[in-house]
Amino acid sequence: MKILLTGASGLLGSAFAQAANRRGHEVIGLVVSYSGKVDGLATQRTLDLADLNALESLTLELFPDAIVNCAAISDPGNCDADPDSSRQINVAVPQKLALLSRHLFATLIHISSEQIFDGKAELYYRDSQPSPPNEYARQKLESEQRVHELAAEFATTLRLPLLMGNSLSGERSLHERLFLSWAAGKPTPLFTDEYRQPCLVENAAAAMVELCERQDLKGVHHWAGEKCLSRYEMGQRLLQHFGLPESLIQASERGEDPRFAHRQARLALDVAPLASKLKTRPQAFADQLDALIVPKPARAWFNSI
Structure with missing residues (x-):
């Protein structure tokens, strides 16, 4: 094709x-x-x-x-x-x-x-x-x-x-943006009250x-992953997966910053109708983590800690 x-x-x-x-x-x-x-x-x-x-x-x-x-x-x-x-x-x-x-x-x-x-x-x-x-x-x-x-x-x-996922630039996906923030020494608040279903x-x-x-x-x-997780839980599990200190992220809530108060609280998708018709299966978050690599722009920082 x-x-x-x-x-x-x-x-x-x-x-x-x-x-x-x-x-x-x-x-x-x-x-x-x-x-x-x-x-x-x-x-x-x-x-x-x-x-x-x-x-x-x-x-x-x-x-x-x-x-x-x-x-x-x-x-x-x-x-x-x-x-x-x-x-x-x-x-x-x-x-x-x-x-x-x-x-x-x-x-x-x-x-x-x-x-x-x-x-x-x-x-x-x-x-x-x-x-x-x-x-x-x-x-x-x-x-x-x-x-x-x-x-x-x-x-x-x-x-x-x-x-x-792992983008061509190493700067596009959630974990890549977090790594860049950590490498720059910036505080990284993640919301405990904002849930997404990562894929x-x-x-x-x-x-x-x-x-x-x-x-x-x-x-x-x-289409989405198996489970809905808070952004804070995603951050915690990323840190555990890569062996990084928990202090790199901070628990936060959307309402604490007026810039983010309007963001959706929970976006969970029903994937069962499509999943029942495809050979591809929705993935657990642990399996998604296994596919991630340290993005190239943050490797020097990662290797130094």
Whole structure:
């Protein structure tokens, strides 16, 4: 299968490239400014995704069997600061890809987020009512709606949670950002009252490859790890896994800082419907930890303690 992948140098995109390559698929990856090599790609192309005409021309030239959209402006602060630019990537690009998938009769896998929910429910199901609390979440919800309005018979939206993993830059994922903070000697408060259901990118990527290969799983699906954990518990378990002192993190609550009081308290996803249909299984957090490495920018600090 020939797969066109956007966001190929990102945390999730690079994991998908390798997973799809292992399954024997030809992956053509689009990057914006990354100059290094992304493992797993048969071809790597540089393209400004905001140029929708160029995106259309290249996609029609390549004529893929499937399109996987991992590209996003995912930092809520960036979306709030420049909603027009983020909307171009978060809404206009998936809308264009949906039109192209319909034109080419190609499968479309669009990545969305648990952030579309308000965090007030104990568990969110595929048909739970979204209530996006910020600009990023509103854009992701609109992207879902546009994709399925335009290409319902070809599209699968996969809502994903907080992602764990080893990025190409060593600076993208949760554990990498924590290591960089620790290496810089910065205090690291983690919330005891903010719960997420973390998932390893390789695990999510394996599920995405299966979705590319299946024609009977269109629509909206949820995927995540086995358990919901507080950010503080995740930090504690990271420290234990890497043999680091507990003093590197501090227990905190969202309400103690007005900048974070609006953040969702609990985002737990019901993954049972999709898990019952895939060979890939949701992972325990301990198994996710086993896949993590000390990020390169923090190795000198780690080796010195």
